[in-house]
Amino acid sequence: MADAMKSEFEITVNGESKSVTTYPMGRLLDVLREDLGLTGTKEGCGEGECGACSVLMNGTLVNSCLVPALGAKNSKITTVEGLVPNGSFLDPIQRAFLEYGGAQCGICTPGMLMAAHNLLRRNKEPSREDIEEALAGNLCRCTGYMKIFESVVQALKNWETV
Amino acid sequence: MRANIPDYDMWSPASLDQALDALNMDPASNKPFAGGTDLMVLLEAGDLPPGRFMNLWDLNELRGVDISEKSVSLGALTTYEEIRANDFLSMNFPMLGSAARETGSLAIQNRGTLGGNIMNASPAADTPPALLVYDAQIEMESVTGTRTLPYSHFHLGYKTMQSQPNELLKKVRIPRSFEGWRGYYRKVGSRKAQAISKVCFAGNVKLVEGVVVDIRIALGSVAPIPLRCVDTEDALRGKPLTPGLIQNAIQTLEGEITPIDDIRSTATYRVRVSMNLLRDMLDSFVG
Numbered sequence: 001m002a003d004a005m006k007s008e009f010e011i012t013v014n015g016e017s018k019s020v021t022t023y024p025m026g027r028l029l030d031v032l033r034e035d036l037g038l039t040g041t042k043e044g045c046g047e048g049e050c051g052a053c054s055v056l057m058n059g060t061l062v063n064s065c066l067v068p069a070l071g072a073k074n075s076k077i078t079t080v081e082g083l084v085p086n087g088s089f090l091d092p093i094q095r096a097f098l099e100y101g102g103a104q105c106g107i108c109t110p111g112m113l114m115a116a117h118n119l120l121r122r123n124k125e126p127s128r129e130d131i132e133e134a135l136a137g138n139l140c141r142c143t144g145y146m147k148i149f150e151s152v153v154q155a156l157k158n159w160e161t162v
Numbered sequence: 163m164r165a166n167i168p169d170y171d172m173w174s175p176a177s178l179d180q181a182l183d184a185l186n187m188d189p190a191s192n193k194p195f196a197g198g199t200d201l202m203v204l205l206e207a208g209d210l211p212p213g214r215f216m217n218l219w220d221l222n223e224l225r226g227v228d229i230s231e232k233s234v235s236l237g238a239l240t241t242y243e244e245i246r247a248n249d250f251l252s253m254n255f256p257m258l259g260s261a262a263r264e265t266g267s268l269a270i271q272n273r274g275t276l277g278g279n280i281m282n283a284s285p286a287a288d289t290p291p292a293l294l295v296y297d298a299q300i301e302m303e304s305v306t307g308t309r310t311l312p313y314s315h316f317h318l319g320y321k322t323m324q325s326q327p328n329e330l331l332k333k334v335r336i337p338r339s340f341e342g343w344r345g346y347y348r349k350v351g352s353r354k355a356q357a358i359s360k361v362c363f364a365g366n367v368k369l370v371e372g373v374v375v376d377i378r379i380a381l382g383s384v385a386p387i388p389l390r391c392v393d394t395e396d397a398l399r400g401k402p403l404t405p406g407l408i409q410n411a412i413q414t415l416e417g418e419i420t421p422i423d424d425i426r427s428t429a430t431y432r433v434r435v436s437m438n439l440l441r442d443m444l445d446s447f448v449g
Contacts, residue, residue, distance in 0.1 A: 004171035004214075025170035025205065025215070047203040048270055049356060060243070060272040066202040067273070068195075070172045070217055118268070136355030137267020 009073045013038065014082025024070035028062075029053045031069050032079060040080040040110050044139065051138030054111040054118075055079050061118040063137075080110035083117060092158035093117055093151070102151030104142035111138045116152045124156065165205050169212035178223035178303070181216060182330060186305045189327035192216040196239060197273035199266065200282050224277065224332060227251065235301075235335040238277025242289075243268070245276065255336060257292040257347040257364055264288050264349040267356050277331045280313075283321045283387075286426075288349055290317075290388030291364035294380035295345070296336045303332040310335075317387035343368045343376075346443040350435055352426070359383045360427035363439040369447055374398045374407075379440070384419035384432055393418045394440070408444045412437045 009020045013036060020035045032038045032055070044052035046065050053064040056078040083091045093116050096102065103109040112135060119126055119134035126134070131152050140148060172195060175181035184192040195201055195215040204210035218224060224239040227248055234250065242262035245251055252259045265288045266274060279289045280300070290313075298313040302325055309329070316324050325331070346365040351357030362382030368375045377398050379391040397414040401407050421432035 004168050023167045023170070024172040026167050027202070027206075046206040048199060048266070051267065051269060054269055061269045062273055063269045065206065066198050066270075068172060068198060068202065068217070070174060071198065071219055073174075115268070133355070134268060137269050 009069060011072055011074070012076045014078060020069070022069050024068060026069040027065055028055070028057075028067040028069060028072045028077070029064040031072065032064060032077070038079050038081050042107050042110055044107065044111075049139070050108070051111040051115060052108055054114040054138065056114060056118065061115060078114075080113055083113065091117075093120065093155040096151040096155035096158050097148070100151040100154050101147040102143065104140075108138055108140040108142075112140065112148055116155065120152070120155060120159070124159075126152075126156075163208040165208050165210060165212075170205065170210070171214040172217050173214070174217040174220055178221050178330075178332075181218065181221060182303060182305050182328070184216060185330060186328040194218055194281070194330060196275045196278040196281075197241065199270050199274040200278065200284075218330070224330075231338070233335050233337045235333045236276055237333055238275060238280075238331045240276045240334075242266070242271035242274050242276075246271065254338065254340075255292075255296055257295065257345045257366070258289065258336075260347040261289040261292040261349075261362075261364075264362075276334060280316070280334070281323070281325070281331055283317060283323055285320065285385060285387055285389075286359045286362070286383040287388065288359060288362050288382065291362050291380040291382045292347060293334065293336070294388060294390045295364045295366035295378035296340065297378070299335045299337075300331060301333040301335065302326070302329040304329045308332065314390045320386035340366060340368075344447060346446065348439050348442070350439070358426060361421075361432050361435045361439065363436065363443070365440075365443045367443075367447060369403065372448075373402050374400065379415075381419060381436055383427075384421040384436055386420075389419065391415060391418050398444075403444060403448055408441060408448075411444065412440050415440050 004023050006021050006023055011018050020031050032041050042052040044050035048063045048066045055064045057075050093113055115135050115138050131149050191214045193215045196218050225237040228235045229250055242265050245262040246259055279287045293313050299310055300313050302309045344367050348363045349359050350361045351359055359382050364380050366378040377395045379394050382388050394411055394415040397411045419436055421429045423429050
């Protein structure tokens with residue numbers, strides 16, 4: 001037994017500097033949900049298969065269930081709550097998911113939004129194949145994916161009208 | 163059952179030297195932890211033995227892709243994403259890019275590392291067959307210095323390797339000696355994305371006027387280790403690529419691999435698919 005001690009970590013979440021006291025091998029997912037109360041990020045499989053816990057860490061998409069707290073120390077995290085300031089309006093991807101049926105039960109949706117966001121901020125002209133690959137790590141058991149792909153395509157059009 | 167998190171400790175060394183010192187003094191309490199895409203899965207499943215881990219992620223000495231005249235070297239912490247995004251690697255070692263692209267999802271590719279793929283030693287890993295057919299060498303680092311060995315000799319048995327408890331994998335070096343060779347890489351899983359291999363096949367062939375001048379073949383998920391298939395290579399090397407030779411090589415491969423039945427596939431299926439992939443590769447070179 002290692003008998004780990006909790007220690008204090010600095011972490012920037014959605015632009016705000018936070019201090020968290022937790023175990024080094026605690027999961028970033030639990031830090032976000034339990035310690036910071038950001039329950040938008042979901043837990044699905046807990047083993048990096050489903051993508052429900054996807055967040056951006058220093059600008060790259062990660063499964064927050066697979067990142068130990070110590071690994072997230074001093075990092076910049078963006079969760080679904082951080083897509084728009086104060087949740088005051090919907091960003092183009094969220095709006096498209098709402099309008100084109102990209103969300104049904106909603107469990108996969110925050111992860112889908114983060115994966116779609118990760119794609120569209122790098123690639124403003126994604127092919128169908130690009131979209132499929134970008135979302136390949138996110139499982140949805142409701143929509144059959146077609147509505148989600150459609151939403152991502154429509155999100156690009158929303159972007160132009162923002 | 164989920165793990166009890168207080169039973170797991172982790173610290174971050176400030177430098178490679180500090181990490182090697184710690185590993186030399188007490189390897190059992192400084193278990194290397196890179197991207198965590200495998201260890202965190204074990205943790206969540208309650209299958210990771212409790213202990214103290216050493217976080218390698220911030221060690222810049224283990225990062226970077228360096229290109230020289232004779233070879234390219236990849237730091238052990240090079241992620242799959244970095245392999246995919248590297249134009250030189252895509253151009254010169256495309257099978258490495260294919261393997262990186264076939265491993266997990268983008269989120270996994272952002273965290274999973276080449277060194278982790280090797281040291282985790284899963285026979286189903288996707289980069290080892292590509293590394294084997296590119297004649298990769300690996301550099302193991304310890305307080306006493308650097309030891310370089312051919313990757314083809316590294317894996318000894320299921321999850322056992324030619325590595326000492328006080329060593330860290332530092333670099334993978336690939337010689338730039340495959341100009342004019344033709345590569346073939348195929349991963350077969352249950353579905354296109356996010357699947358662990360049933361069979362993973364890599365081939366690298368130097369073909370001159372229909373003669374197999376030289377060849378490398380390596381497979382994943384067909385043996386306790388990522389397997390370089392030297393008997394099958396020998397059956398082909400130096401000979402004109404005729405239908406009879408292809409048939410002979412396929413039969414040699416059938417005798418050389420020893421897959422098992424497991425959660426992902428059966429031994430029978432794996433043997434059949436491996437033979438078919440060899441035929442597909444060789445036929446594509448004839449055609």
